[in-house]
Amino acid sequence: MLLSESERGVIPASFSIRFTPSAKLVVVVRRFVLSFYTRVLEDMEVSSQLALATHELLENAVKYGTTNDAVLGVSVVAVAEGRDGYDIDVSVRNSASAEHLAEAKRVIDAIDARDDTFAYYQEQMLVASEREMGSGLGLARIAAEAGMRLSVEIEDDELEIRARAHFTPDLS
């Protein structure tokens, strides 16, 4: 039986991993997420969006984390009876400097304030072309390319950035 061949469609499939993120390991984890959820969801498109969000959020932890510790959580949950589809959720928690905590919140608030995340992404692409350091595009890319909604929680020197979306499987 395939993993997704349950009566309700997609079987809930979640995991979390705590590790010291590095550029090399981000690639390994992204490949795992893509491979695992392609099998679970039988939907390469959605799995690819999950993988993109995983990669961008983990790379933020590599670049801005102030300790050797990050926690990645990925979940796919079938929604309540009577509704189609499933909810997907990717989160990364790590510590960061006060400056970066504020910057992450500022960017996510800016994205959240816009109805058209693609237009915001286009504006940020132009801004990025003038930047000396970094691209500042990772979070906007998750919102615009993966179609996921971002939120952030900050507690002391830790932040958790979460990307969520609802997908309805194409049953045709």
Added chain:
Amino acid sequence: MIPSSLEVGELSASSSQSGEIVNLAFAGNADGRSDKALEKFLHELHAEIVTLPVILVEVDIRSLEFMNSSCFKGFITWIVQVRRMKRPSRYRIRFLATSKHPWQKRSLHAISFFGGAELIEVVTGD
């Protein structure tokens, strides 16, 4: 002279010229280990191309498993440079993509919208 190759992290790139067309091929992973080198490579490529009678750069990313946002920025910066060129000498950029890596379709949609149809063309095959 066109910079011929790049090997950094898990990313490799090679280039060649055939008449008025420059071919660029990328393979592997473009991530946090390769962003600066990629941006420098594209900057040097552009600086050389503008001295040559090139009308098209064909960028083959079909073997590129993934590109992160900081490497994406390298392409954006390049496109802005081309966009600022005067029309008669401006060259076009054609991306060759594959549906096997779904991120390519979404990222190239964003990049082609940014560059404009006059400048960017995307050809996607299996």
